[in-house]
Amino acid sequence: MVEVSSWGMLGSWEHEVLALSDRHHVVHQLKSSRSGIAHGMGRSYGDVCLNPGGVLWKTTELDRFISLDESTGRLVCEAGVLLRDIQRLVIPRGWILPVTPGTQLVTVGGAIANDVHGKNHHMFSTFGDHVRGIILVRTDGTIIECGPDFQTEWFSATVGGLGLTGVITEAEIQLRKVSGPWLDAETLPYANLNEFFQLANASETEWEHTVSWIDCLSGKNARGIFMRANPINLINHPEPKSHKRTIRFVPPVSLVNHLTLRPFNAAYFNFKKRQAGKRIVHYEPFFYPLDNLLEWNRMYGPHGFYQYQSVVPLKVGNDAVQAMLREIKKTGEGSFLAVLKTFGDRQSVGMMSFPRQGVTMALDFPNQGDKTLKLFASLDAIVREAGGRIYLAKDARMSRDLFETGYPRLNEFLHYRDLGISSAMSRRLIGS
Amino acid sequence: MTNNKKRIVIIGATSAIAEHCARFWVDDAAVDMTLVGRDISKIERVAQDLRVRSPQSVIHVLESKFTDSIAIRQLVDRVIAGGIVNIVLIAHGTLPDQIECQTDLSANQEALIVNGISPMLFAEAFVGHMQKANSGTLAIIGSVAGDRGRRSNYVYGAAKGLVTRYAQGLQHRLASTDVKIVLIKPGPTDTPMTMHLKQQGSHLANVEDVSRLIVKAINQGKSVVYAPTKWTLIMMVVRHLPKFIFDKLDI
Numbered sequence: 001m002v003e004v005s006s007w008g009m010l011g012s013w014e015h016e017v018l019a020l021s022d023r024h025h026v027v028h029q030l031k032s033s034r035s036g037i038a039h040g041m042g043r044s045y046g047d048v049c050l051n052p053g054g055v056l057w058k059t060t061e062l063d064r065f066i067s068l069d070e071s072t073g074r075l076v077c078e079a080g081v082l083l084r085d086i087q088r089l090v091i092p093r094g095w096i097l098p099v100t101p102g103t104q105l106v107t108v109g110g111a112i113a114n115d116v117h118g119k120n121h122h123m124f125s126t127f128g129d130h131v132r133g134i135i136l137v138r139t140d141g142t143i144i145e146c147g148p149d150f151q152t153e154w155f156s157a158t159v160g161g162l163g164l165t166g167v168i169t170e171a172e173i174q175l176r177k178v179s180g181p182w183l184d185a186e187t188l189p190y191a192n193l194n195e196f197f198q199l200a201n202a203s204e205t206e207w208e209h210t211v212s213w214i215d216c217l218s219g220k221n222a223r224g225i226f227m228r229a230n231p232i233n234l235i236n237h238p239e240p241k242s243h244k245r246t247i248r249f250v251p252p253v254s255l256v257n258h259l260t261l262r263p264f265n266a267a268y269f270n271f272k273k274r275q276a277g278k279r280i281v282h283y284e285p286f287f288y289p290l291d292n293l294l295e296w297n298r299m300y301g302p303h304g305f306y307q308y309q310s311v312v313p314l315k316v317g318n319d320a321v322q323a324m325l326r327e328i329k330k331t332g333e334g335s336f337l338a339v340l341k342t343f344g345d346r347q348s349v350g351m352m353s354f355p356r357q358g359v360t361m362a363l364d365f366p367n368q369g370d371k372t373l374k375l376f377a378s379l380d381a382i383v384r385e386a387g388g389r390i391y392l393a394k395d396a397r398m399s400r401d402l403f404e405t406g407y408p409r410l411n412e413f414l415h416y417r418d419l420g421i422s423s424a425m426s427r428r429l430i431g432s
Numbered sequence: 433m434t435n436n437k438k439r440i441v442i443i444g445a446t447s448a449i450a451e452h453c454a455r456f457w458v459d460d461a462a463v464d465m466t467l468v469g470r471d472i473s474k475i476e477r478v479a480q481d482l483r484v485r486s487p488q489s490v491i492h493v494l495e496s497k498f499t500d501s502i503a504i505r506q507l508v509d510r511v512i513a514g515g516i517v518n519i520v521l522i523a524h525g526t527l528p529d530q531i532e533c534q535t536d537l538s539a540n541q542e543a544l545i546v547n548g549i550s551p552m553l554f555a556e557a558f559v560g561h562m563q564k565a566n567s568g569t570l571a572i573i574g575s576v577a578g579d580r581g582r583r584s585n586y587v588y589g590a591a592k593g594l595v596t597r598y599a600q601g602l603q604h605r606l607a608s609t610d611v612k613i614v615l616i617k618p619g620p621t622d623t624p625m626t627m628h629l630k631q632q633g634s635h636l637a638n639v640e641d642v643s644r645l646i647v648k649a650i651n652q653g654k655s656v657v658y659a660p661t662k663w664t665l666i667m668m669v670v671r672h673l674p675k676f677i678f679d680k681l682d683i
Contacts, residue, residue: 002630021448021624022474061448061624064477065484089485 004056007297008045009250009304010367010396013052013424021061023078023135023169030057030139030167030420037423038163040080040107044114045307046396047424048162054422057167059109065089066170073175074132079109079168084291086173091283095175098130102339104288109168114393115160115353119209119229119287122344126355128159129348130174136166139420147172148349157416160350162392164426165416178231181239183209185229185281189273192221193318197359199226200342206230209286213272214325215265216338216363222325224340225272229286240282246294254301254366261334268336290337300366306396308379309354309362311343312388317359320386324361327378331371335363351409354391362394373397392425403429437464437490439517443554444498444524446474448623449573452643453521453650454482460647462488466511468496469524498524498550508557516565519650520558522551522572527625533587540587548591552598559602562611571614571650572599576658578617579667582683603655612653616646619663 005012018033020026030036036055050056062080069075073095075086084104086097101116110116115128124130133147136158144166146154158165186207190196196212203210207228214224290296297305312320321340328334339362343355365372380402383390389406390398404410414430422432440457442450445467457463465482469475472495479491494511497503511517528543551572562568577585578592599615606613620626622636630636642659649657658664673681 017627017630019624019627023477024473064481066480068484070487 004039004042004050005304006046006049006396007043008306008367008396009297009300010046010306011304013050015051015054015056017056017058019058019061020080020167020169023062023064026057026062026137026167026169027141027143030137031141033057033139035139035420035422037421037426038079038109038113038167040110041082041105043103043106043110045305045394046392047428048114048392048395049110050424051422052424059107059167062109062169068093070095073177074172075175076170076172077108078170079112080107082107083111087283090175091178091181094177094179096178096283097127097173098124098176099127100287101127102288103291104284105291108171108173109163112159112168112171113161113163115348115350115355116393117343117355119211119341121346121355122204122210122342123208124176125344125346126160126348126350126353128350128353129346130176131155131159131171132174133172134158134168135170137169138166138418140418154416156349156351157413158350160348160353161413161416162352162425163423164418164421166418166421179233180231180235180237181283182232182234182237183229183281183283183286184232184278185227185286186278187272187276188226188228189223189269189276190226191223193322196222196224196226196340197318197342199228200359203228204342204344210341212340213268214338214340214361215269216325216328216334217262217265217332218269222322223269224338225269227286229281232280234280237280240285242284242292244292244294247296247298250298250302252302254303254305255299256305256336256364256366258332261336264336265334300364303367303369305364305366306372306376307337307362307364307394308376309360309391309394310379310383310388311354311356311358311360311391312383312386313356313358314342316386317342320382320388321359321361323382324379327375327382328363331375333365333368333372333375335365337364338362351413352392352407354389354393356389358388360391362391395425398429400429400431437462438519439464439466439515440519440521441466441468441511441517441558443468443520443522443551445469445478446471447523447525448625448639449618449621449643449646450521450523451478451481452639453523453647454478455485456643456647457519458482458486458489462486464490464492466492466494466514468494468507468511470495470498499545501553504550504553505557508554508561512558512561517558517562517568519568520554520562520570521646521650522554522570524550525573525575525625527585528588530583530585530587543587544591544594546591547588548594551595555598555602559606559611559613563606563609566610569612569614569650569653570602571616571646573616573618573646574599576617576619576663576667580671580678584683614650614654615656616649616659617656617663617667618642618646618659619666621659 001014039056059080062078066076533540575592577589645659
């Protein structure tokens, strides 16, 4: 048995880890194993990728490319291939992943199972929208090939399906043409939420990538930094040097606390404010700002941390975000990483996908037990009232009731569940 | 058809360490690479991946028996007939169950042949050609287990110890030539072969890091390389521990 924790490090639990390394052998491995759940890089924050006391099917050794058609941008690969390795392979050849999350250290299978989104949701929807086909292996020995044009119901259940419909072994992805790794980026400070929404609204048609950092403790008027970018064609621009740093150990207390948070946020705001204006940036630091700080999750100390990410409809977005920030400020808890972004009017392909039109806010909170959970209860009430939902890839504690309200296609999804698959999350939220 | 791409041959190309070494090589430059393994469908899967990574490289696949000296000789002659080889990496092996080897002599024999004799036969078959051409680097994957026999894995260790002595002999034989023999001694590495060690809670090295070190050592033509490098120090201590202390250790 091996102790495994997820990215939030809220605890570590014993698992039997079974590596899948041969895509044609997976069907036999699943059939002869106890109930388990696929586990890639373990970058999900909560319990969606855990199965305490049970089996984890580790997919990171299913990391082979199968084919790349450079004329059409169709890539076929195994499910354990990292988005980083795809980007590094295809960008020099004039292609790019159309959608990636804030880290590229995730597997293709994980990106599909959580139907991840990026800074360009308003233009390119979610990761699943660019998947042309997948091979799904079920624990009863059946192998289902599905995609947006064939076996569509299986596809729709599996994209965003939290690994509960089977184990994805292969995927075909439609890449997008790109002229190089460079982005024309602009940084704009904003002084309150109204300004944020104006900027977001004004940027959606002209800017491919938009995102903002918000100072969640700054007071009544939540100030922040809005960033937007478009790909740019630059030849012979010098590549940035990569400076990898690692947080080598878990500090005895969280480095994110009352003493550090407010000064950090103020300093960060002022630092970024000075950088306001246009710059040319490489895609890696822009898309994946934390990937060079390895094991950054350790800075939250031995009790780990939660990420709280919700989406609420636009028409109540301003009020709901304002209300959530008020609750957070009341407790004095808060976050280094506080992201605010609008999602566009794009219907996700997955039955259980998180993104929907609206505004999404993501915040990290060090785990301080009941105090933190109490704050989440008040945030949950705001999300529920606003008709929003919580992101399952980030969740570790949402109530079943809020889950069912937020994901209205749950009953439809349950028809496609593989009963030989179970995770800590499925048991918490679905009961098995 | 001749080309000026570096010619690389990997024996046991489906092993995780070998596969990652191959990825580093094709990432670095277009190469002419021959992958040899026991199961053609598995080798083809590795080859397919490398072809996507490096469309300019030429990747051949060959199936072979690993314990038949005649088959080994024929395979090596066939590879050499294609031209001078720049790098040969001999990477195959299995991690046998020590207790099974103690009770089942055929398992013991199999472990010694696959991990000890087979790599030596491949090495011998290649090295004659390389000596004749007076060029190339032959790298063999041994193990830290070959440095001192230990109760927990001495059958595997004995086979790898054989590889160590053999490589030393080849290094001595070829000292005055331009042929380089590189002996690689990986510590426990996170691969499908060591899955059960991980279940027992062992800390295993990352296969990509180990492979990066191996490729670097081969490019530099080092005689012996421990991967990760910390094993140089650990094994120096293990080799020199007095017997009365060593015997008390449960390792």
